[in-house]
Amino acid sequence: GRGGHTSLRVFWLMALVANCTAMAFRAIMINIFPDFGKDVLHYSELQWGVLLAMTPLARTLMFAYWQRRHGWEYRARYLFGVQALLPLAAVVLIFNSSYWMFLVAFALAGIGMSKTYFASIFYSMDSDHSHEHRGGVHEATLGVGQMAFPLLAGTLASVSGHVRAPYVFIFAVLLVSMLIQTVMYLRSRTAAM
Numbered sequence: 661g662r663g664g665h666t667s668l669r670v671f672w673l674m675a676l677v678a679n680c681t682a683m684a685f686r687a688i689m690i691n692i693f694p695d696f697g698k699d700v701l702h703y704s705e706l707q708w709g710v711l712l713a714m715t716p717l718a719r720t721l722m723f724a725y726w727q728r729r730h731g732w733e734y735r736a737r738y739l740f741g742v743q744a745l746l747p748l749a750a751v752v753l754i755f756n757s758s759y760w761m762f763l764v765a766f767a768l769a770g771i772g773m774s775k776t777y778f779a780s781i782f783y784s785m786d787s788d789h790s791h792e793h794r795g796g797v798h799e800a801t802l803g804v805g806q807m808a809f810p811l812l813a814g815t816l817a818s819v820s821g822h823v824r825a826p827y828v829f830i831f832a833v834l835l836v837s838m839l840i841q842t843v844m845y846l847r848s849r850t851a852a853m
Contacts, residue, residue, distance in 0.1 A: 667734050670848035672783035672794070674736075674841040678743050679780035680801040681837040682773045684809030685746055685830050689715065689769065691810050692817070692826050693753070697762075700823055707759060714763055718770025719777070726778045733782065736845050742775035743838060750831035754824050809833060 690712070697703040697711065732738040745768045752765035780801070784794035813826035822828075 667848075668783060668787060670844055671734055671736075671739075671779070674739060674844050675776065675779040675783045676797065676801045677837055677841055677844075678739060678776040679798070680805035681809070681830075681833050682743070682746055682776040683802045683805035684833060685750065685769060686715065686773055687806040687810040688813050688826050688830050689753075689766065692814055696823050701757065701759075703759070711759070711762055711766055714766035715770040715773070718767040719774045720770075722771050722774030723778060726774060733786075739775060739779055740838065740841070743772055745769070745772035746776075747831050747834040747838075750827050750834060753827040754831060 694708060697708055703711070726732070749765040749769040749772065752761055752768075756762065756765070780798050781795075784798040787794065809830065810826075813829045816829050817823065817825045
């Protein structure tokens with residue numbers, strides 16, 4: 661790969677961790693937030709539809725941007741910087757009740773998810789071999805994030821009785837994910853010296 665064997669491995673693993681938790685956030689937004697939006701905030705079908713469209717719209721626009729943008733590859737600041745929008749979006753979901761702020765949060769989530777997904781697939785394919793294996797691992801991490809974390813978030817909401825508990829949970833998960841990636845990155849730099 662263009663980043664060299666050592667860089668490719670750590671960036672691929674970092675992107676997989678980031679993408680797993682980003683997709684967990686997406687699944688919570690799609691599967692758990694609707695009840696909150698309809699039952700507590702009393703959003704109409706149109707309001708919910710527009711809100712739901714914000715994340716894939718932002719993500720798709722950013723996919724086009726990342727495809728044309730070069731120089732982000734094997735630079736951790738891009739992965740961490742854009743990924744930091746995800747816990748920020750979770751904070752908005754925790755403390756906010758304004759529809760317009762929820763629109764902003766869903767758009768920020770789409771931007772953050774665009775980077776984690778794009779990086780995960782890029783580093784999965786930026787090697788001289790094992791494309792099928794790496795592509796399969798990329799897809800499997802998506803599935804794990806979308807299956808396991810919403811189940812835990814929904815259980816937490818049910819047990820605690822707090823409708824915003826899933827967003828507190830995913831905020832913590834996103835921070836832990838970024839901490840794990842930071843440790844991975846710093847250890848790889850130390851090993852390379």
